[in-house]
Amino acid sequence: EDKVVQSPLSLVVHEGDTVTLNCSYEVTNFRSLLWYKQEKKAPTFLFMLTSSGIEKKSGRLSSILDKKELFSILNITATQTGDSAIYLCAARGFQGAQKLVFGQGTRLTINP
Amino acid sequence: EAQVTQNPRYLITVTGKKLTVTCSQNMNHEYMSWYRQDPGLGLRQIYYSMNVEVTDKGDVPEGYKVSRKEKRNFPLILESPSPNQTSLYFCASSSTTRPEAFFGQGTRLTVV
Numbered sequence: 001e002d003k004v005v006q007s008p009l010s011l012v013v014h015e016g017d018t019v020t021l022n023c024s025y026e027v028t029n030f031r032s033l034l035w036y037k038q039e040k041k042a043p044t045f046l047f048m049l050t051s052s053g054i055e056k057k058s059g060r061l062s063s064i065l066d067k068k069e070l071f072s073i074l075n076i077t078a079t080q081t082g083d084s085a086i087y088l089c090a091a092r093g094f095q096g097a098q099k100l101v102f103g104q105g106t107r108l109t110i111n112p
Numbered sequence: 113e114a115q116v117t118q119n120p121r122y123l124i125t126v127t128g129k130k131l132t133v134t135c136s137q138n139m140n141h142e143y144m145s146w147y148r149q150d151p152g153l154g155l156r157q158i159y160y161s162m163n164v165e166v167t168d169k170g171d172v173p174e175g176y177k178v179s180r181k182e183k184r185n186f187p188l189i190l191e192s193p194s195p196n197q198t199s200l201y202f203c204a205s206s207s208t209t210r211p212e213a214f215f216g217q218g219t220r221l222t223v224v
Contacts, residue, residue: 009152034212042202042215043155088154092211099170100145100204100213102155 002027004091006103014111017079021106023089024071027099033065033072034100036088043088046074079110114139118203118216125193125223133188133219135203143206144186145170145213146178148199155202161186193223 004025013019025033032050036043047056049065049072056063060079065072076083086105093099116137125131137144145160147170157170161180175197177189186205190197200220204213 004154006154032211041200041218043213045212045214048212090155090213099160100155100157102147104152104154 002091002093002099002101004089004101004103006087006089006106008106009104010107010109012109012111013079015079015081017110018075018077019079019108021074021076021087021089021108022071023073023103025089025091025101025103026070027091027093027101029094030067031092031094034090034092035063035072035074036090038086038088038105039084046087076108081110081112084108084110114214116203116205116214116216118201118219120219121217122220123222125221127194127223128192131190131193131221133190133201133203133221135186135188135216136184137186137203137205137214138184139205139207139210139214140183141205141207141210141214142183144180145204145206146176146186146188147202147204148172148197149202149218150199158188158201193221195223197221198223 007022035046047063052067060077063074089103090100142163146158147155159178161167203216206213
């Protein structure tokens, strides 16, 4: 059964801290790993990773994939209150069609 | 503006009263999916469609129906809603060239 597990499920830190969110996956015919940020309603796309060891970076956010160990991490440096959100990890497989399997999400709270 | 539009955004209904949640995308994407999001469970796929007239069950299809008569539209039908279908629903679309899913704003459904 395809599965994506995120940890921690909840994290509370102070503004300025650095956080690392984890995502492990087991997906048939794995194609890529995606990260989303969900604030109020709709998840918004952050990164898509397809190759091991290549870091994707956008401002204070970065992510990397390890296809051998089947996990990915999302790092956020110098956190701000606007980073408070649920962060979703999804593994894209292929079983006759594209299929995204989501983890439970990590609820990140940044306190001023 | 590229977008996925869901309607309604909020809906309260009674057990057994048929309802339809509409979803429309303007990006000419071939793939469309419906997800439900429940606390602690993340996003779970209900149904997906690879193209017009091609649909298939996701992980939690019981109690739902879909159709894909036009490429842009992918309505979700609850023939006889029950309280366990109270949830936040998302429609998403993607393509082979843009595999990251674009999400609608969500529909908060309450079945009493």
